Amino acid sequence: MKADPASPAGSADTLSQQRPLGDRGFQLLALASGLLVLVILVLIAVTTSQQAASWFSTEGLKIFTNNWDPATNHFGALSFIYGTALTALIAVIIAVPVSVGIALLLTQVVPYRWSRPIVYVVDLLAVVPSVVWGLWGILVFAPWIQHIYASIASGVGGIPVLGALFGPPTSGPSFFTAGIILAFMITPIVTSLSREVIATVPQIDKEGAYALGATRWEMITGAVWPHSQGGVVGAVLLGLGRAMGETIAAALVIGSASNVITTHLFVPGYNMPAVIANQFGEASGVFRSALMGLGVLLFVFTIIINVLARGIVERSARRKRGA
């Protein structure tokens, strides 16, 4: 009956008999903490939905129209949903090749001694506060890049597809600038997650590829990528989720123009977190409820993306472990 000192305190026969007070107390504390997190999440969802209820009931399906005009009490948020998707997409398209490239570089190419300082520097990007990114973006980056936009636009003006994307008019604060700043902000996360996943590829597979005469690139595509693709996709989705929710940086550099749905990337626009941050101060009544509703929508989208990401990472990790 007495527990064997060498076996852990949670061994089966001890558990079934009188449980020591410390164990029970700890289990309760851990359970309470876990439940607390769940409760808080549910409470946030419920209370914000309550605040948003009057917007949903007043506008109904018109919340998906492109007409946001507080002066005339119209609150159709389509342009903000579009802006959120567009800026997040631009951020991911710019950040993912860079991040996966850095991850591959650090794990496959660079000797271990040099990889640690590079990892350190990349992680420093994550330390920069969002508001500092926004201030740098609006005061330094946007004025500098608007000349580049102007020259690109004058160059591609007439060409069919490129002109629609990169043609005039142009502006420093714009969808594209917001996308670039967001790309800077999500690079550290995607890099570090990809690096961890790629580093778990079994050495034996890589050596096998080399033994068969593969070049380094063929080894990467043939041995590394099949193992790590799930994890990297998961990392990309997590980066996407973060890019969708970044508020202050986007609010400062996106240009603050409502009701803009266009293929032109160099024009000022708006996205959901930015409009909430900018317009909440003086909002009241249905206007405030509409902004809360945008928050609920954003909450739902980012939860979906994060759950998807975790699912993909888990499934690929399980597959890797099983294999």
Added chain:
Amino acid sequence: MRLRYRKQAAAAGVAVVALTLALGACSSSSSSSAPSGGSSGSSSPAGGSTANLSGTLNGSGSSFQLSFQQAAIQAFKSVQSGMTVNYGGGGSGKGRTDLAAGTVNFAGSDSPIPDKEKANFNGKTVLYFPVVIGPITLSYNLSGVSNLKLDPTVIADIFDGKITTWNDPAIKAINSGASLPSTAIKLAVRSDSSGTTANFSNFLVEGAGSAWTLGTSSTINWPKTAQAGNGNGGVAQIVKSTPGAIGYVDYADAKASSLTFASVKNQAGSYIAPSIDSATAACQNATVKPDLTFSCIWTPGAQSYPITYQSWDLVYQSQSSTNTAAMLKAYIGYLIGDGQKLLPTLNYAPLPSNIQQQAQAQLSKIGS
């Protein structure tokens, strides 16, 4: 074995006790509503400027009032050293919400409580104390043109995108002496919602009538070509750095950025430049309702600057404690009395004497 279990039990117990204390502290601080002030204060029934009051007053709301409140709070310390006043800013909407929820003692608001918010106040009477007025300038960046004149219809057409170049015939017609270039007009507007936008658009509704189609609100859908800046400072920066730009900026921020601003035609037909005197003149001619709400936008009077706006401090007529009532009378009395002397140095305009007297008379209504 007993020793090992005792240690685990002690560790778990300490953790549970710490968690309980933390939760208890959080819940007790959230259950307290507006601070009711210190218990050691003595309040004189005459609204004591001589009595020594002590305690804390909390306010929030209009950012238009923010620099005035900050200066007044500092100066007020020498009048009542035992009192602490905090003003949190955050926008008029937030101020009114906080007052309705009871988390502040007074709220700064650039507009009277809108009808849809009245229900939040549960029928309690709210007193309006006007505290500060100020002009909104039309600041522009056009080299060689220093005395631009504008009238409401032209301003409306500029800001909804109908007039796109500086040498447009409509602008030339009222500025016969100036040489206007063919530069494109670049609009500078607010990206965040603001009382300044609400009052500027209100001026356009009143002064330009049907020529202005975008309505009035703290957020307006400006033309797509407009550049948006954050706060009055952001708009000032856009105007300052963009040749050909025109934007609406608070007088205080326009002076701080050394911007050039236009003279605007008022209801009497004169072109008046924004200044402290023309703002006070505008409010002198405003129609003041019995509850002390009024609008200085587009008022009659030859010297009135037509884009002048005002801000009030809102307090409940009946306070929960005599000490809070006394503190509010002291602080608000200061704001509308001696504190008005601080305004010109901050580039705001003091209340005209008729409004100031009515506000001072209303002070005695704050009771408990």
